[in-house]
Amino acid sequence: MIEKKSKIYVAGHLGLVGSAIWKNLQNKGYNNLVGKTIDELNLMDHNEVDIFFRKQKPDYVFLAAAKVGGIVANNIYRGQFIYENLMIQNNVIHNSYKHNVKKLLFLGSTCIYPKEAPQPMPENSLLTSPLEYTNEPYAIAKIAGIKMCESYNIQYGTNFISVMPTNLYGPNDNYDLEKSHVLPALIRKIYLGKCVEENKMDKIKADFNKRPVEGVDGSADTDTIFEILHKYGIRLYPDEINKKSNQRNKKNKVSVEIWGSGSPLREFLWSEELADACVYLMENINFSDLTNPNQKEIRNTHINIGTGKEISIKNLAFLIKKRIDFKGDLIFNTEKPDGTIRKLTDVSKLNSLRWKHKIEIEEGVEKMYMWYLEN
Numbered sequence: 001m002i003e004k005k006s007k008i009y010v011a012g013h014l015g016l017v018g019s020a021i022w023k024n025l026q027n028k029g030y031n032n033l034v035g036k037t038i039d040e041l042n043l044m045d046h047n048e049v050d051i052f053f054r055k056q057k058p059d060y061v062f063l064a065a066a067k068v069g070g071i072v073a074n075n076i077y078r079g080q081f082i083y084e085n086l087m088i089q090n091n092v093i094h095n096s097y098k099h100n101v102k103k104l105l106f107l108g109s110t111c112i113y114p115k116e117a118p119q120p121m122p123e124n125s126l127l128t129s130p131l132e133y134t135n136e137p138y139a140i141a142k143i144a145g146i147k148m149c150e151s152y153n154i155q156y157g158t159n160f161i162s163v164m165p166t167n168l169y170g171p172n173d174n175y176d177l178e179k180s181h182v183l184p185a186l187i188r189k190i191y192l193g194k195c196v197e198e199n200k201m202d203k204i205k206a207d208f209n210k211r212p213v214e215g216v217d218g219s220a221d222t223d224t225i226f227e228i229l230h231k232y233g234i235r236l237y238p239d240e241i242n243k244k245s246n247q248r249n250k251k252n253k254v255s256v257e258i259w260g261s262g263s264p265l266r267e268f269l270w271s272e273e274l275a276d277a278c279v280y281l282m283e284n285i286n287f288s289d290l291t292n293p294n295q296k297e298i299r300n301t302h303i304n305i306g307t308g309k310e311i312s313i314k315n316l317a318f319l320i321k322k323r324i325d326f327k328g329d330l331i332f333n334t335e336k337p338d339g340t341i342r343k344l345t346d347v348s349k350l351n352s353l354r355w356k357h358k359i360e361i362e363e364g365v366e367k368m369y370m371w372y373l374e375n
Contacts (some may be wrong), residue, residue, distance in 0.1 A: 001283055001284075002030070002059075002060060002121040002282065002283055004029050004030055004031065005031075005032055006030070006032060006048075006059040006060055006102075006300050007032045007033075007034060007056065007057065007058045007059050007060075008025060008030055008032065008033050008034065008058060008060045008061075008062070008073070009035075009056065009058035009060070009062070010022050010025070010033060010034070010035050010061075010062045010064060010086035011036075011043060011061065011062065011064055011065040011088075011092055011278070012063075012066065013033075013036075014035070014037065014062070015064060015066075015068075015166060015172065016169075016170060016171075016172050016173050016174065016271050017064040017107060017165070017168065017271060017274060017275065018035070018062070018064035018065065019160045019171065019172045019349070019359045020170060020171065020172075020271045020272045020274065020275035021062050021064060021275040021278055021279065022035060022133070023052075023272070023275065024272065024275040024276055024278075024279050025168050025279060028279065032322040034056055034080065035056060043065055043088040043091055043092060043241075044084060044087040044088060044091065045091070046090075046091050049091040049092060049095050050091075050095055050098070052095075053095040053096070053098070053099040053101075054099060055086055057099060058101060059101065059102050059103075060101065060102055060103050060104070060105075060282060061092065061096050061101050061105070062101075062104075062105050062107070062202070062278060062282070063088075063092050063093070063104060063105065063106045063107060063145075064107050064115045064312055065088050065092070065136075066088060066130070067080060067081055067084040067085055067088075068084055068109075068138075068174075068181075069081070069174075069179040069180070069181070070179065070180055070182060070185065071134050071135070071182075071259065071337060071339045072178060072179065072259070073178065073179040074134050074135040074137070074138055075134040075135075075337070077312075078137045079136045079137070081135075081138040081141065082137035082141050082302075085138060085142065085145075086141050086144060086178060088146065089106070089141065089145040089148065090148070092161065093106065093145070093148050093149060093152065094106075096158070096160070097156055097158050097160075101158075102159065103159045103160070103282060103286070104149070104159070104160040104161070105160075105161055105163060105278055105281065105282050106145050106146070106160060106161070106162045106163070107162075107163055107165065107278070108142035108143075108145055108146060108162055108163065108164045108165075109138070109139070109164060109165065110140050110164050110165065110166050110167075110198060110267075110304065110306070110343055111131075111132065111135045111138060111139045111142070111340075111343070112124055112126060112139050112142050112143050112164060112346050113126060113131075113206055113343070114127075114128055114130060114131060114132075115129070115130060115131060115132040115133075115340055116129050116130075117129070119342050119344050120308060120344040120346040120347075121248030121304070121343065121344065121345055121346055122304075122346040122348075122349075123300045123302055123303070123304060123346070123349060124299075124300045124365065126143070126146075126299075126300055126302075127143070127157070127317075128246070131353070132339060132340045134337060134339055135339070136328055139158040142164075142306070145162065146162045146164075146302050149161065149162050150299075150301055151163075152297060153287045153298075153301075154298055155178065158287075159287050159288075160287065161281065161282075161286070161287055161290065161301070161302075161303070162301070162302040162303070163277070163278060163281065163287065163302065163303045163304075163305050164302050164303065164304050164305065164345070165269060165274050165305045165306065166267040166268065166269050166304070166305065166306035166307070166343070166345050167181065167182070167183070167266050167267060167268050167269065167272055168181075168268070168269055168270075168271045169181070169183040169184060169268055169269075169270065169271060169273070169364065169368055170270050170271030170272055170364075170367075170368065170371075171271065171371050171375075172271075173271070173368070174285055175187070175188045175211055175372070176211070177189065177212075177232040178213075178214070178232075180283075182221065182266065182313060183316065183320075183365075183368070184267060184368070186258070186316065186317055186320050187324075187365075187368060187369055187372055188207075188211075188318055188372070189232065189233065189234055189237075189256050189258075190256055190317070190320050190321055190324050190326050190330075191207070191243035191326075191372070192204060192229060192234050192327040193234050193254050193255075193256040193326050193328055193368075194324050194325065194327075194328075196229065196234060196236065196251075196252055196254045197251050197252050197254045197326065197327060197328055198251060198252075199251070199252060200314055201222065201331075203327045204218075204225060204229075204352070205218030205219075205225070206218060206221070210375075211276050213228050214228060216228050225356060233255075233256055233257025233258070233331070233333075234254070234255075234257075234281045235254065235255050235256075235257070236252055236253070236254060237252075237253040237254070237255065239310050247316030250355070251327065253328065254326075254328035254329075255328055255329040255330070255331050256326070256329070256330055256331065256334065257331045257332075257333050258313070258317055258329060258330060258331065258332050259336035259337070260313065260332065260333070260334065260336050260337060260338040260339070261314075261332055262312060262313045262314030262317065262332040263312060263313070263314065263338065263341070264312065264313050264338045264339060264340065264341050264342065264343075265311065265312050265313075265341070265343070265344065266310060266311065266312075266313060266316070266343060267306050267307055267308070267309060267310045267311075267343065267344050267345060268307070268316075268361055268364065269305065269306050269357060270357075270359040270364045270367070273357050273358065273359055276327075276355075277305045277350065277355050277357075278305075280355050281303065281353070281355070284353075285303075285353055287301065287355075290303070293371055303349055303350055303353070304345040304346060304347055304349065304350060305345075305346070306344075306345035306347050306348070306350075306357070307347060307352055307357045307360075308344065308346070308347045309344075309360070310342070311361055312342045313325075314330075314332065316361070316365075317330050318330065319361070319362065320365055320366055320369070323369055324363055324368060324369065363371055
């Protein structure tokens with residue numbers, strides 16, 4: 001067990017995962033926490049990271065800092081995704097070894113698994129066949145992180161463990177219409193669609209003030225805002241249809257476009273439950289618990305973290321549509337990529353270590369939408 005007074009560094013403490021880990025640690029009585037913003041510490045700068053570790057001397061490290069995004073961002077910013085993630089990982093993992101950190105937990109992603117991996121995906125399917133193209137650079141970076149942790153443990157006797165979360169959502173998620181993951185993107189797009197539907201320009205402007213899109217905030221004129229909405233698939237039907245619609249119910253006729261066919265299946269985990277799993281593993285599980293002394297080769301010591309349950313993108317979209325009470329149409333653009341068709345994790349290793357999720361997707365969508373409205 002970790003002593004409550006131990007110094008714990010959470011890299012990426014303001015992000016979706018890091019903030020949830022920070023909150024979980026505080027709730028469990030850990031009060032010697034360290035977090036640095038990107039302005040205070042550039043994790044891609046080796047010297048800065050070296051100086052930070054030398055001065056702070058953390059006992060434990062949660063490596064939750066990463067450059068992340070959805071299918072669009074992964075495909076567009078391929079160079080940035082592999083470079084920035086490799087730099088962050090290399091600096092934090094190496095300096096944790098160099099400055100005698102007792103234990104490190106590295107967070108990856110289930111996109112590390114091959115495109116044609118067996119379903120559900122067990123840990124031992126890693127590196128057995130090609131990756132899905134759109135997120136290949138990010139996946140390769142995360143695979144490098146796993147192997148770096150394993151290799152340092154083998155050569156230097158460190159105690160670094162790796163976890164691979166499934167698709168996450170929760171408080172402090174990224175709702176950027178270009179770069180966010182599917183669930184927060186759907187919530188924001190369908191919410192904005194409802195605002196357009198109900199002629200609530202004040203709510204649309206308030207939303208843009210909180211989260212500007214391509215530099216456009218709520219102070220922009222209506223035409224500019226509607227151009228942005230149209231670009232991201234939130235569209236009014238032709239004027240003649242809306243005139244007839246307004247005569248009937250004083251509402252606009254609106255559609256929301258969603259990338260792909262809607263058929264891919266995805267697994268979603270509430271971020272605060274991931275945090276609980278990470279803290280539990282940090283407190284109770286060591287690298288030696290994840291290896292078999294009878295095996296000559298040490299591989300696949302990472303741990304999947306998920307629910308072991310899945311939902312199609314189409315069903316998720318309609319679940320969100322129902323919760324937000326959007327009356328318009330959802331249009332699935334089949335000219336856009338679907339990504340991997342199925343990505344379900346095998347969580348038998350995690351469950352055998354005595355941790356299991358509790359929040360199902362219906363409850364999670366409700367919590368997520370309420371958080372979005374309040375923040």
